[in-house]
Each structure stands twice: as structure tokens, then as C-alpha cells.
Amino acid sequence: MLPMPTKYRMVAGSSEGATELNAFDGALLSAGAGNLNLLRVSSILPPGAVYDETLVIPPGNLVPVAYGSIVNSRPGATISAAVAVGIPEDGDYGVIMELSGEFDRFTAESRIRQMVVNAFKIRNKPLADVRICSAEHMVDKIGCAFAGVLLWY
Template sequence: MSALTAFDAALLNAGAGNLNLLKVSSILPPTTDYHEDLYIPPGSLVPIAYGTYTSANKGETISAAVAVGLPEGNTFGVIMECSGTCTKEEITEHIKGMVKEAFEKREILLKEIKVAAVQHNVTCNYGSAFAGAILWY
């Protein structure tokens, strides 16, 4: 396994492995709808905010997370992403703090935080963790 094929495996595990990902920054458009099981045709160009971490250190615990902060009212939200050498629980708490900070800086009232986090224990030459928020129009 190589770093690239480990990343590809992480994409497949997240359900994004057959899409062409276009990395975007951290703003969720106003009035966005959430769909957990949305079908997107393979090969589609898809905007996504994501965090990923790839490691070649056998035995290392790595994690990735993405969090969406939903606002009070009909304004935009904020997406944060992060990754690193930590547990799923640690990265979940960290990313929630990032969302809260982003809302405070923008002086927007936070209604809800949705988090997707994944943990991976590197067992072979490479391992990769990936978490993303797809924006499909």
C-alpha cells in the first residue's frame, strides 16, 4: 500500500471514492439541506470541505473530522475540518471548539453542531483517515 492508495481507501470508506473532489473552504451556504444518503453519480465534480491525515507509522492512531455549525436564522453556517494523531473522541471535542470559535468571531448565533469523525489505527505500510462534508447543488 502507498500513501495515495491509503488515501483512496479512506475515500471509499467515506463514500466519496468515486467522485472528483473540489476542496472548498469553510462556509456553508444559507438554507442548505442535510441529506445523509444522497446519491451522486460517479465521476461528478463535487465541492467538499474535508480533513485527512495519512501516516506511514505502523501502530499510530490517526483521526479526521469535519463539523458543520448551523446558525440561528437564515444565514450561512461554518464548516471546520481537522486531522491528526489523536483519537476520535479527542478530535471531536477539538473540532467542536473550532466551530464555536468561528461563530464567535463572526458574531453569529450557533444553533447546532453536526460532527463526522473517524479514527484509524495504522496496521500496514500506510493508513489514512478522511472525513468530509460534500456540498451538492
């Protein structure tokens, strides 16, 4: 059995790159997650996980992460990625939502907040708080926006 993460950090960044992969890598570096091995997970915040804004994870670690990202090569396009964490009133598990697309940061944050509200509603869980982290990018040649919730031990 894998250990359950006890901490989380929300990160976001954007970048241009010579290729789509370079743009993605640059966005990860901009977000502070570029030297980690990200293991994409679905969207549940472990029970009792504590938000740690200063969480530092040593490079090379395998890190569970829920994330949204978008790469675009249309000059002038505005792209955004956002994540939101829904914190339950009861201290039980929370919900993480991810979103990315061709829209501005304000739109991303508004949509993702509603996604969290809906996720709690269908679970019949009382929602105490919503935390949001996002990145917006205007594409020059090849751009990427990334937002993620890093889970740690």
C-alpha cells in the same frame, strides 16, 4: 457564476493502502466519496443548505468538498479526521471546520466542536447546532483517515 449548493452530506472513512495514495483512495471509498472528483473548498456552508444523509451523487461528478485527512506510516499510530458543520440560528450561512491529526476520535470531536464555537464567536453569529462526523484509524503499515462535507445541488 457557479451555482450555489443546496444540500450537503457528511462522510468519513479510513483505510490501509500499499502506498499513501492508495490509503487515501481507500479512505475515500470507505467514506462513500471514492468515485467522485473532489474540489476542495474553504469552510462556508451555503445559506439554506439542507443536510441530506441519503444524498447520492453520481460517479465522476465534480463535487465541492471541505475535508480533513491524514496519512501516516508509523505502525500503531492512532490517526483521526473530523469535520463539523455549525448551523446558524438565523438560517443564513453556516461554517464548516476540518481537522486531522495523530489523536483519537474523541479528541478530534472535542477539538472540532470548539473550533465551530470559536468560528461563530468571531463572526458574532448565534449558533443553533453542531453536526460532527469523524473517522479513527490505527495504522498497520500505511493508513489514512478522511472526513468531509460534500456539497451538492
